[in-house]
Amino acid sequence: MAEQVSSDPVVQVGEVQEIAPDLVVIPDRNVPLVPNIGIIGGKEAVLIVETGMGPSNAEIVLKFAEEHARGRKLYLTTTHFHPEHAFGAQVFAGKATFLVNQAQADDLRTKGPGYLGMFRGLGDAVARRLEGVELAQPDVVYGQAYDLDLGGRVVQLRATGRAHSRGDQVVKVPDADVLFTGDLVEAGQFAIFPWFPPHGVDVSGTRWLAVMQCLAAEPPRVVVPGHGAIGDASLLADVRDYLTLLRDETWTRRDSAMSEGTIVEEISALMIQRYPEWAGREWLETGAKCLCSEHSV
Structure with a gap:
């Protein structure tokens, strides 16, 4: 997480993609x-x-959503508590009902302040986007499953x-066969492993x-990853x-008593060779270290 981000992580609504009737995505445009x-x-x-x-950014999203809704009631959910996904929820207070699962609500309350400080250290552009953040508390907290009836679409x-x-949390739209995965899935990128012990x-x-x-x-018809291009079920398989x-x-390699440093070096080389086009190579080290910790568990 020490790597600096020079680009401005701003949401733009000029290239919205409609992937089903009354179901659109504001794409990330491959901006970190x-x-x-x-x-x-x-309905x-x-x-x-x-x-x-x-x-x-949340104000941009809310304005677009209100224009799209045309007077319909608004709800908000987030796939997990990390800053680019959830640290704008305060803007929706009084405008939308905010609902998440219990574990995510706990993460937001207990880990949110630490992540706010950590992300502010990623560069001036990120710090500016995080100015004025107040961590919001959800209006509705569920356990494992929640079916939200939007009127003719659950x-x-x-x-x-x-x-x-x-x-x-994943978000499924059964009638359109669409799945929002959050950062469980990225398109064309190595899985993001936020493994930073001891914290x-x-x-x-x-x-x-x-x-x-x-x-x-x-497999659904359409998969909307946390970051990267919208795709099909092959993203899940990847x-x-x-x-x-x-x-x-x-x-x-762990079975052979190889040192963690050597494991990281060999794993990184192997994965880059196997997936040369994928971005996010900085996550290979943390992924290998995380799985080293889970060896024989």
Whole structure:
């Protein structure tokens, strides 16, 4: 997380993609720390998925959502508590009902302040986007599953359990066969492992793989990843296969009593060779270290 971000993580609504009737995505445009943001409509209400980083981005999202909704009731949810996904929720207070799973609500309350400080250190552009952030408390907190009726369209919010974070959630739109994954899936990028012991140790490679195996077993028509281009079910298979390879190759080396440093070096070289086009190579080290910690668990 020490790597500086020079680009401005600003949400822009000029290239909105409609992926189903009354279901659009504000794309990340491959800008670091900008998520794909969903607007899902029903006859009576509209659900917003992700806020963008900080109040100024959230204001852009809210304005767009209100124009799209045309008077319909607004709801907000976030796939997990990380800053570019949830640290604009305060802007929606009094405008939208904010709902997340219990583990994510706990993450936001207990880990949010630390992540706010950490992300402010990523560069001036990020720090500016985080000015004035006040961590919002959800209006509705559910356990493992919540079905939100928007009027003629039911959206399924499903907590996955610990994976990329403790409070990961996927958002399913069954009638359109669309799945929003948050950072469980990135397109054309190595999986983001926020493994920073002793403080950041919630990510679990083994649990993440189990989640991906389940998601890939029921492939949707459209997958909206946390970051990167919208795709199909092959995105789920790509992450599943990558995590399987990462686990197997890391554990094979761990079995031989190889040092962690050598494991990281060999794993990084192998994965770059296997996936030369993928971005996010800085996450190979943390991924290997995380799986080293889970060896024989």
